Amino acid sequence: DTAVSQTPKYLVTQMGNDKSIKCEQNLGHDTMYWYKQDSKKFLKIMFSYNNKELIINETVPNRFSPKSPDKAHLNLHINSLELGDSAVYFCASRLGETQYFGPGTRLTVL
Amino acid sequence: AQSVTQLDSQVPVFEEAPVELRCNYSSSVSVYLFWYVQYPNQGLQLLLKYLSGSTLVESINGFEAEFNKSQTSFHLRKPSVHISDTAEYFCAASNTGFQKLVFGTGTRLLVSP
Numbered sequence: 014d015t016a017v018s019q020t021p022k023y024l025v026t027q028m029g030n031d032k033s034i035k036c037e038q039n040l041g042h043d044t045m046y047w048y049k050q051d052s053k054k055f056l057k058i059m060f061s062y063n064n065k066e067l068i069i070n071e072t073v074p075n076r077f078s079p080k081s082p083d084k085a086h087l088n089l090h091i092n093s094l095e096l097g098d099s100a101v102y103f104c105a106s107r108l109g110e111t112q113y114f115g116p117g118t119r120l121t122v123l
Numbered sequence: 124a125q126s127v128t129q130l131d132s133q134v135p136v137f138e139e140a141p142v143e144l145r146c147n148y149s150s151s152v153s154v155y156l157f158w159y160v161q162y163p164n165q166g167l168q169l170l171l172k173y174l175s176g177s178t179l180v181e182s183i184n185g186f187e188a189e190f191n192k193s194q195t196s197f198h199l200r201k202p203s204v205h206i207s208d209t210a211e212y213f214c215a216a217s218n219t220g221f222q223k224l225v226f227g228t229g230t231r232l233l234v235s236p
Contacts, residue, residue: 056226110221114166
C-alpha cells in the first residue's frame with residue numbers, strides 16, 4: 014500500500030549518460046513534485062505538475078525534463094549527466110497543505 | 124519572497140532531555156509553517172503544521188511548535204526525547220495555495236543514551 018514510490022532507489026552512472034527516475038503515487042492527488050536534496054541535506058524544489066500540467070519550473074537546467082503521462086505518474090529524465098547532478102531526488106504529491114514524499118532516489122554520477 | 128532559516132545544523136542531546144530546534148522565517152505575506160521529519164534513508168514526513176488559529180500546535184509523538192508572529196519564529200520543542208527521535212528536521216513555509224514549500228537547511232537531532 015505504498016503511497017509514493019520511486020524507482021530506482023539507487024542509480025550509479027557515468028558522466029554524460031542519460032537516465033530516468035520514475036515516480037508513482039496511488040493517493041489520487043492532482044499535484045506532484047520533484048525535489049533535489051544535495052549532500053548538505055538542502056532540499057530544493059525542481060518542478061511541480063498539476064494534473065499533468067507543468068506549473069512550477071525552478072530554473073532547472075534543460076537537461077532535466079519531467080514527464081507526466083497521467084496524474085499518478087511523474088518521471089524525471091536527465092540528459093548528459095554531470096558530477097553536480099549527484100544528489101538524492103525526491104518525488105512528492107500534495108493534497109491541500111500536506112506533501113507526501115517518496116523514499117528518494119540516490120543518484121551518483123562518476 | 125519567503126525564506127526559512129534553521130541556525131542549528133546539528134543538535135546533540137541525551138535521551139529524556141528536552142530539546143528545542145529553532146526556525147525563523149521571513150515573508151511579506153500570509154505564511155503557513157510546517158515541520159517535516161526525515162528518518163535515515165527515508166523520505167520526509169509531515170510532523171506538524173500551523174495554518175491558523177491556536178499558535179501552539181502539537182504532533183502525535185510529543186513534539187510541539189509555537190507560531191510567534193512578532194519574532195517570526197516557529198521553534199520545535201519536545202520535553203523529553205527518545206533515541207528514536209534521531210532524525211533530520213526541516214522547517215518549511217508556504218503561502219496561500221500551498222503550491223510551493225520553501226525549506227530550511229535542516230537540523231540533525233542526535234539523541235544518545
